[in-house]
Amino acid sequence: MNRLQQLFQHKKKDLLSIYFTAGYPNLNDTLKIAQALEQNGADFLEIGFPYSDPVADGPVIQQSSKTALDNGMTLALLFEQLEDLRKQVTVPVLLMGYVNVVLQYGVENFCKKCLEVGVDGCIIPDLPMYEYEELYQPVFKKYGISNIFLVTPQTTEEHIRKIDELSNAFIYLVSSSSTTGNSLELSNQATQYFQHISALKLKNPQIIGFGISDKNTYDTANTYASGAIIGSAFVKNIDANHIEESVKNFMKKIR
Amino acid sequence: MNYFVDERGYYGEFGGAYIPEMLYPNVEELRRNYLHIINEPSFQEEFKQLLKDYVGRPSPLYLAKRLSKKYGANIFLKREDLNHTGAHKINNTIGQILLAEKLGKKRIIAETGAGQHGVATATVCALRGLECVVYMGEIDIKRQAPNVARMKMLGAKVMAATSGSKTLKDATNEAMRDWINNPVDTHYIIGSVVGPHPYPDMVAQFQSIISFETKKQLKEHTGNELPDYVLACVGGGSNAMGMFYHFIDDESVKLIAIEAAGKGVDSGFSAATTTLGREGVLHGSKSILMQTNDGQVVEPHSISAGLDYPGIGPQHAHLFKSGRGQYVAITDDEAMNAGLLLTQYEGIIPAIESAHALAQLEKMQLNPSDTVVVCLSGRGDKDMDTYMKYFDLQD
Numbered sequence: 115m116n117r118l119q120q121l122f123q124h125k126k127k128d129l130l131s132i133y134f135t136a137g138y139p140n141l142n143d144t145l146k147i148a149q150a151l152e153q154n155g156a157d158f159l160e161i162g163f164p165y166s167d168p169v170a171d172g173p174v175i176q177q178s179s180k181t182a183l184d185n186g187m188t189l190a191l192l193f194e195q196l197e198d199l200r201k202q203v204t205v206p207v208l209l210m211g212y213v214n215v216v217l218q219y220g221v222e223n224f225c226k227k228c229l230e231v232g233v234d235g236c237i238i239p240d241l242p243m244y245e246y247e248e249l250y251q252p253v254f255k256k257y258g259i260s261n262i263f264l265v266t267p268q269t270t271e272e273h274i275r276k277i278d279e280l281s282n283a284f285i286y287l288v289s290s291s292s293t294t295g296n297s298l299e300l301s302n303q304a305t306q307y308f309q310h311i312s313a314l315k316l317k318n319p320q321i322i323g324f325g326i327s328d329k330n331t332y333d334t335a336n337t338y339a340s341g342a343i344i345g346s347a348f349v350k351n352i353d354a355n356h357i358e359e360s361v362k363n364f365m366k367k368i369r
Numbered sequence: 370m371n372y373f374v375d376e377r378g379y380y381g382e383f384g385g386a387y388i389p390e391m392l393y394p395n396v397e398e399l400r401r402n403y404l405h406i407i408n409e410p411s412f413q414e415e416f417k418q419l420l421k422d423y424v425g426r427p428s429p430l431y432l433a434k435r436l437s438k439k440y441g442a443n444i445f446l447k448r449e450d451l452n453h454t455g456a457h458k459i460n461n462t463i464g465q466i467l468l469a470e471k472l473g474k475k476r477i478i479a480e481t482g483a484g485q486h487g488v489a490t491a492t493v494c495a496l497r498g499l500e501c502v503v504y505m506g507e508i509d510i511k512r513q514a515p516n517v518a519r520m521k522m523l524g525a526k527v528m529a530a531t532s533g534s535k536t537l538k539d540a541t542n543e544a545m546r547d548w549i550n551n552p553v554d555t556h557y558i559i560g561s562v563v564g565p566h567p568y569p570d571m572v573a574q575f576q577s578i579i580s581f582e583t584k585k586q587l588k589e590h591t592g593n594e595l596p597d598y599v600l601a602c603v604g605g606g607s608n609a610m611g612m613f614y615h616f617i618d619d620e621s622v623k624l625i626a627i628e629a630a631g632k633g634v635d636s637g638f639s640a641a642t643t644t645l646g647r648e649g650v651l652h653g654s655k656s657i658l659m660q661t662n663d664g665q666v667v668e669p670h671s672i673s674a675g676l677d678y679p680g681i682g683p684q685h686a687h688l689f690k691s692g693r694g695q696y697v698a699i700t701d702d703e704a705m706n707a708g709l710l711l712t713q714y715e716g717i718i719p720a721i722e723s724a725h726a727l728a729q730l731e732k733m734q735l736n737p738s739d740t741v742v743v744c745l746s747g748r749g750d751k752d753m754d755t756y757m758k759y760f761d762l763q764d
């Protein structure tokens with residue numbers, strides 16, 4: 115069982131996860147930010163490896179990805195930076211990025227490296243479920259890496275059931291059909307969707323992401339799911355010159 | 370060997386639908402419906418009628434006599450430049466707008482490079498009274514000003530893509546983001562044989578009218594429906610796929626696809642995808658693309674906005690890898706000179722994209738008995754600025 119699966123076994127409510135982009139704002143800030151997040155109460159972390167064409171992302175993460183690439187960040191370099199991860203960080207860590215970068219690195223290589231440095235899972239939004247099932251699942255299993263799937267308000271029940279079958283940590287509920295960084299509108303539609311998902315009694319816990327930006331949206335998400343993920347709002351708040359302080363101030367406002 | 374799409378949405382190892390879950394319902398809706406909609410007799414009837422009365426099809430197959438004499442072979446031009454709106458792009462947008470209507474969509478989005486696909490999309494939206502938003506790279510907006518004006522006059526909203534290289538690839542990213550944010554009422558009219566399955570197959574089917582007509586016309590001209598060579602330029606690859614489609618299984622016909630070498634394949638300013646690229650995933654399909662070792666997409670260069678794209682459609686990747694098609698690259702300079710040559714030999718000013726295909730004639734060893742068809746994908750009106758500057762024609 116990896117750290118992520120262990121976490122979900124003993125903590126079922128109010129989980130807080132933070133996304134940030136590796137190599138942003140400065141190339142070597144990755145571990146510094148991870149440590150600061152753990153110290154300030156994040157339950158698990160999502161570290162983004164940048165891609166030149168992040169179609170599922172809004173302006174904030176597009177920009178942080180571009181800066182990271184300009185800084186010289188690569189997936190290979192990220193794994194180097196993460197060699198000391200487990201000396202400094204104990205909470206579960208996921209990597210998040212686009213499939214082309216993983217394909218070029220090699221899927222098996224990727225999983226192997228994740229295990230070596232202590233990464234527990236990954237989120238690859240443009241890796242289709244059937245591809246994962248046919249080609250990649252055996253490799254992910256071999257190294258004990260959890261692959262996290264997204265579900266949106268438009269996802270059919272049949273598809274959700276299949277995702278639940280293939281998942282072994284949690285399901286990522288995208289709050290509304292949108293790119294990252296839009297604000298969560300708690301319309302009737304959104305609450306109906308969250309309630310609909312709860313009623314399905316899935317075997318995997320659900321975490322809500324996209325549009326969670328402050329205490330208010332975080333709390334709301336928690337009434338419908340096991341926790342929430344904050345991305346763009348956190349990335350926007352990082353102060354390049356005062357990393358620890360800006361992380362601390364942000365986290366204080368959420369919890 | 371099967372060169373067409375299989376039931377999983379692949380061409381050999383290329384293709385598929387590498388899309389985030391947010392796009393899955395849209396793409397799945399299309400995948401489930403496109404074949405039966407397109408194959409309905411009422412759809413086909415309306416599609417063909419519009420191609421005839423509105424687009425002006427069949428486009429002529431013209432025996433270019435002076436060009437033939439120069440190159441010592443029988444050279445035919447498939448005149449897609451004579452279509453309404455000036456390029457092959459309208460074949461696809463007519464098909465997709467009818468499909469979008471059948472799916473009950475109210476809003477149309479598109480990406481555009483040269484602006485030809487944007488104009489073709491804005492045109493069919495005006496024709497059918499649908500809202501239209503076109504994404505276009507900020508750099509392309511500057512170098513294709515007349516097409517921007519046409520789109521606006523047609524009632525489309527032109528949105529500048531300001532991320533990345535600010536060209537076609539980034540316009541495509543923005544269109545995909547728009548679709549993610551508008552998942553229910555919007556149809557995305559992709560302008561080439563790229564994108565997630567079923568787009569490459571759907572666009573190829575709509576463009577296949579090019580080779581369908583060519584076969585018949587060639588038979589009338591020469592008594593034989595099969596040429597020795599067919600040539601077409603490749604940006605994403607839609608005019609080429611349309612030109613190849615009905616010849617793919619006739620293995621005696623040599624298929625030559627011409628990519629943009631830009632300032633030269635080794636110059637660092639090129640869009641020669643098969644020469645410079647590797648297998649990878651961009652814009653929803655696995656194909657060949659120009660990228661770094663880390664998998665970051667490399668920004669391409671071509672003097673022609675329509676070829677300035679770092680990938681090719683998955684069916685092209687399959688034709689390339691299997692050896693069925695020959696993929697070559699033509700530089701900016703070679704294309705510009707070929708454009709001028711056609712103008713002065715035949716009185717036809719070609720789009721700079723199409724001029725790339727013409728430039729290949731210079732490099733072939735042709736016999737007097739050879740029949741060659743070149744897809745003249747578009748006309749050069751939109752490129753007058755570039756031609757004038759390049760040949761110093763302004764006083």
Ligand SMILES: Cc1ncc(COP(=O)(O)O)c(C=O)c1O
Pocket residue numbers: 456457482483484485486560561562602603604605606607608609674675676720722723746747748
């Ligand atoms: C005249 C013309 N030819 C060719 C192209 C390239 O596109 P494709 O490779 O899809 O035919 C374009 C694209 O804008 C174009 O306008």
